[in-house]
Amino acid sequence: MLTFLAKRTATLVAAVLLSSYAVFLIPYVTPGDPVRKIIRSRVAGDVVDDSTVKALSESLGLQDPLPIQYLRWLGDFFTGDMGLSHVSRTPVADQVIPALGITLSLVIVALGTAVLVALPLGIIAALRQGGKVDKLITTITQSFIAMPEYWLAPLLVLVFALKLSLLPSAGWSTPASMVLPAATLALRPISFFTSAVRSGVIDALQAEHIPAARARGLSRTQTILHHVVPNGLVPLSTLFAVWFAGLLGGSVIVEVIFAIPGMGRLLYDAVINSDIPLAQGGVVLVVGLAVAITTLADFLHRILSPKVGGTLA
Amino acid sequence: MRKWPAIDAAAVVILILAVAAVAAAPWLAPFPPDEQNLAARLAAPGGAHPLGTDHLGRDTLSRLLDGGRFSMLVAALATVLTGVIGLSIGILSARRKGWLDEFFTRTNDVLLALPEMVVALFIVAAMGTGFTSLLVALTVTGWTPFARLARTLAYDVSARGFVEAARVVGCPPSFIIFRHVLPHLAAPMLGQATLRFGQLLISVGALSYLGLGVQPPQSDWGSMLAAAQPYAERAPWGILAPGLAIFVIALCVTLIGQRAARRAADPIDAIVTEGQHA
């Protein structure tokens, strides 16, 4: 257990360092002068003379050699200071943390919806394994993986926001704003979750203690509820955690289409604008959180999965 | 392929037809994909334009076929590259064990934590837009599912008696790999590759939707979607055509791939593997 945790911590540190240094390199590998880009993002238009560029460059500390700048950032980071965004000159933490909060809530709602849909569908499909209902459920949920978000989202907006005026088309103001984006994000997880629940329940149904429970006099429903379903949930919990980590940075398209000020969009804007402090702050948070969550997932998998030697009800 | 249900068989047929149509684009397309007709913008499907025209009067069907070449080619190449890389790393990792295995597993974990889209953005920002940078962007993050699968399967095989026997007898490692390990991996890896092709096609579409793909006037499905979106209310066929193309092909490929993958590997592992590249 300890070695497991130690290895995972090492992974975390490595991931964070690697990704933050890579982000650092962005303005130096992309064409164009980073300082000019920053000035452009603040003041549209023309005529930026060299003395201004130089002055700004010095005040942002961009004249120093790369490793020095990186170490400086690292030092600040460990004291909790994520620096100021180049574009908005406001603290990175003030932008990154709310954005993370928004994405987290979007992801939780989306995955929660996915679980609520997948659970009953998966159980039904497993109980009717091989039959028409099973085939129907399986085929339909499988097709969700093939649905591109950038197609579904505009279609949903067209129908629900423009034609029917039922839901907001963009933004993150009311609870109704969550419906379309969460629905879009939930599709692919529904597909995988349904599959997982179905397989888990099928396996559980074939386990030995089921006939024993029935022999003891439990009704079919009770057997299912108390013995089958919990076992079916095991792969789901691992999957949930894995998808959670994946969607943290993978919600870019949905956030861009629905103008949601979440983490995905923040990273997208930061990379496009070469706003390094902002990109750093965002990447470090997302990567750190993702590794932590996948670690948790593996942990759960080990404890809960019968195949790896855990115990079950 | 013995007793495939009708829907999976249909998927294969559709896929073959689509690939053929796209490959034959230069001969099949009714108009040159770049030919503008500013007088006939956003024309409805029918007549000379079976799928209508876009906002510059270009024939949607022709652009769909021509754009399909770009999208599908990038996705296919990326699948092959990531497959080969993942396979090699996975087998090496499983056979050598020790620190190499540890290293690759850790790298795998690190890469999984990086948001795919952000890495792609970074690479395209650095390398500019276009075929090569898309390919690199997709390859860099995409090999992990293959590596994981290959590693698991290689471990499985290695644990079997005949491999141990071969090693003891003195067969060289490369012989063991080629003769014993690879054949065991072939089917599941191909299944995985088919699945991944679908996902990569969608990813290519996503990146070009964001403007990181082709340069105008070249078309590809993602950028066609993005370009048609502002006119969606007036001309909905503009977003239906490319979106449907991506969806249908990804669907066919997914159905085929899932059938193959399900046959081969442990269901839980296959699902967890699939789920890890969200």
Added chain:
Amino acid sequence: MGLAALTALTGCGLSGGGTSGASKVADTNQRIVVDNFRAPVANWALESDAAYILSLSGCLETLTKYDSAQGKVVPFLATEWKQASPLEWDFTIRDGVKFQDGTDLTAESVAASLTSVLNAKVPARAFSPSIVSKVEAKDANTVRVTTPSESPLVPFRLASVNTGILAPAAYQGATVDPFGHCTGPFTPVSEKAKQSLTLDRNGNYWGGDVQLAGAEVRFISNGATRATQVQTGEADIALSIPASALSSLESAPEVSVLKADSPRTATLYMNNGRAPFNNVDFRKALRSALDLGALAASVYEGAALPAAGPFAPSEPWAGSATAPQQNVEEAKKLLEAAGYTADRPLDIIAIVERAEFADVATVIQDNLKAIGVPVSIQAKEYASAEPDVLAGNYDMILSQRNRLIDIADPIGFLTADYTCKGTYNLSHFCNQDYDEVIAQAARTSSTEDRYKLYAKAGEILDAEAVNLWLVNEQATDALRSSVLNYVQDPLSRYVLTAQTAKSAS
């Protein structure tokens, strides 16, 4: 009693989308939602573009204001001004104005505010130490602005939003704090970073009763989303509607679209310093090859007009030029005269900041193909293309230029863009006659004479076909029919005013 009820009913009546429906009655309890196209930057620093947002939301005000309808500078926070000496201008500050924190507007506070803008690290284009040497309070209600060289345009400069006046308390911290320190009809109360700014009515506004109870200004960079929000009613006003959304908005009930000439012209810059563009016949050939009418009708859906030279026809200094007509035969003849051979495809850089430019470049590519000039397109961010362009290492770049970006006079644009030493001379154009005309204009204080000189400069540029001016873009705003008394500003500097109102229905 019944009559009053009837009047109220007709007040809330159905009107099919008129602009400021006279039949509607303003409800002073209403709040309004405005969708703006960009978020504030640089933490509200006045020398950055964030000043535009403060101005349009009705918070920030300046000493003078440029009235585009009248074509001249009008009083705002200053009531009158005169040139005291060649290098000095005196502005009389309006009486009885209070900042939103209750302190008085005095010459001292104005001078302090303007001086801090002057001292900014990245100074504003319109108001920097090279243009203004100092600002000081001459007496209790007069401010003296001193310039390093004689400048007839100082009143214009003080209409720039970067010269907005804030209370002394705004400058206490390390960065400027506009909250509660403006003079305008609305005071900001809260901000959701990068999402929106919420404002409340300023009960003590010097300019009269404020008709709206408050406002929310949302920052939405996607034009199609802004258009959708006005259509569904989520927003009351949407600024800068993309051409593609115009036709759906124009046919939508309860929505009206306002268009105004704006000083923005989409321009194809050609690198005059490099072959084949260093030959005037070649440039003219390209000009004759383009069908500007079709371009304006297709990509811009009629929301832009074919350009006739560097100015817009409604500008007082525009000459009498007409938009060039497409003439393929003549184009081919000019190509021959220029001795052009198609040895390599020419590059057009289309900047991604304007989504429609990819399409514009595609149409131009088609036009030029018809006369035998092969062109390839590169979509790039302006910032990454800039170094090469400034260094003269490019063929053509499609960009858009706001002639009146800092002051309501094109002298800045004409100097920076086309004089031999101009700092923004993307075309690498150099012509002695032109430079002389511009130098003369800079010294001319008579507005009429200056405008004549500008027209002359424009003619030189046109005759030399320095660039291809494609279309004069129009500023398009969309409103719900419940919005009353909206006056469109082509540069979106003034959106929310004391008179802006909204009816209940």
